[in-house]
Structures are given as C-alpha cells and as structure tokens.
Amino acid sequence: MKFLVLFCFLGVGSVLFSANAQDRTRILFIGNSYTGQIRGVIQKLILASPQGGSTELEFITPGGKTLEYHLQNESTIRRIKEGDWDFVVLQDQSQTPAIFPKKFESAAEGLDAVIDASGAQTVFYQTWGRRDGDKMNPNMFPDYKSMQKALSENYSRVAKRCDATLSPVGDAWAKVRKADPDLGRALYKGDGSHPSEKGAYLAACVFYATIFQQSPASVDFRGGLDSAEVESILKAIDVPAQLVSKKSVFPVSRTITNATGVRIDVNIVGRSETSIYFTARGRNHIYQIDQLSQEDQDFVETLPLNK
DSSP states (O other): OOOOOOEEEEOSSSOEEEESOOOOEEEEEEOSHHHHTTHHHHHHHHHTSTTGGGEEEEEEOOTTOOHHHHHHOHHHHHHHHHSOOSEEEEOOOSSHHHHOHHHHHHHHHHHHHHHHHHTOEEEEEOOOOOBTBOTTSTTTOSSHHHHHHHHHHHHHHHHHHTTOEEEOHHHHHHHHHHHOHHHHHHTBOTTSSSBOHHHHHHHHHHHHHHHHOSOGGGSSOOTTOOHHHHHHHHHHTTOOHHHHHSOOOOOEEEEEEBTTSOEEEEEEEEEOSSEEEEEETTEEEEEEGGGBOHHHHHHHTTSOOOO
16 A cells, blocks of 8 residues: 655745655446445545545446456456556355355455456455345345355455455444344345445445555444444444544644644544644645654643544
8 A cells, every 4th residue: 555654844935745655546346236336325435534635435336246257357467457457345245145155265265366467456355244134045045144154254264365455345244233233234235235325334334444454443434333333343443442432532733834834734533653644735744753843742642542
C-alpha cells in the first residue's frame, strides 16, 4: 500500500505541505452483485475517512458471475494488468466456493497469478452463508451454519494457498448473527441472500480494517444504523468496546505552525503517539508531532489517540 508517512513545511509566500511521495491507494473490486450491492456504502465510508481524499476505487461486478468467468474475460484481465492497482479484491459467486471448492481454487489461483504479476496485492472477499441455508442445495447446506462453515474454510484455505490477504466479512457476519440474532437477520435483504444496507455497512467496515489496518470506529460514517447496531458490528470485527462507545472529538479545526514558524489551516482527524493526521486543501496528510511548534505540540497532546 502506498502511504504518505512524513511531511515537511515548504515555501514562504504560498504555504504548502509537501512530501517525499504523495501516491494514491488504488483498489479494484472484482465480483458480482455481492460486491456491487456494497459499493455505495464502501465509497461513502472511505470518503469519510482520513484516506478518502487519496483512495481510488473501481468495480467490475456483473450479476451472477464467477471468478472463472472473470479469469476468462479479456476486459477484466486487461484492467488488472493496466490499472496500477495497490489491491485487487476477488469475490466468487455466492455458492461456488462452498459447492465447487476446486473450481473456486483454480480460478482464484489463476487471477492471483495475474494480480501478482501486476504488482498488486490480492484480497479475497470472504462472503456469508444464505440466511436459511442453500435452498437449491438443501442436502449439502440445509442451514446457514453449514454453508458459512464451508465458505469460511474454503476462502481461508485459498487465501493462504495464494499468500493473499483475507477480508473476513463472512466471519464477522457469523459473529453478529450469534451475538444479535435480530440484527443478524437484518443484515440480509428480503431474498435472504444479498446484503441489506446494514449488511453492506458490516462489509465496508471489514474492508476498511483489512486494507487500511485501522479501526472504522474512528470514521464519522454510520450508514444509517443506530448506535447499538454499530456497536454490535464493530465488536464483531474486534474493535475495542471503548472505541465503539466513545464519541469522537475529531475533526478539529486549527491553524498549526511548524518549528520554523510556517502556518497552515487544517482539520485534524486523528493522532498517534508520534504523528497527527489532518486534511488541508482537499488532501490527506500525516505530520510528525515533534516538528510542530511547542504550543501546537502541547495542544495535540490533549487530543485522544485514535491511530
């Protein structure tokens, strides 16, 4: 992943934040309607996050298609090769990894090879079992638990085989269903298969945590869910309870000054032990706290850690 990790103040008349490299994080999602129907929520969550101004998303999601279809599709392969992606997310048809694990594995390995050759990182989108089991294959998967078990095992196995990253959406889905059955059922649309807005929010949170390695609890976007629903979902992806319930003080508007006296207006969106995270002039930045004026260092120390 391409991150901006250190900034310095440059210029006198026109004050700018500059960096060694200001690269964007580019993510390509490949799948079908299970990906297409979480697209809007993922876009909104990332846009509201500190990474929103430096992340580009693209989606290839024809309905009902398998990874085998995408492997054989010249347009998909060309887009992987030519897109200069940081991450390529792969999602197979909702039943295939459970019913036809070898078919899933073969297509996944073929696409992973193309992705590796392009210089990107493969991320497998582990999906969820159908609400009441697979009605088309009741002998194999008579209920949700049996289908989820097969999906989780096969996605995990293939991710390890490909030395790829796993986005465990299905595992988080299972935790919510166990801890809060009413919310668990509400993760689905009426068909008992596709994600509702609540299911899409869960998936978006898992992807944010997986790709950016940060907690979605600090992002000011809740997807229309109430606080109890958000807390249940964030706990399912192992966000500490104190982070879930604590009201964020961010963003904080302030004119900050560096050690040499250069000033700039910013919106501070977070801090770690050593750095502050802020937006300025439509871009996201990270700056070392010890490079600020003493007054600003003292101010930043009063802000809670969220990175």
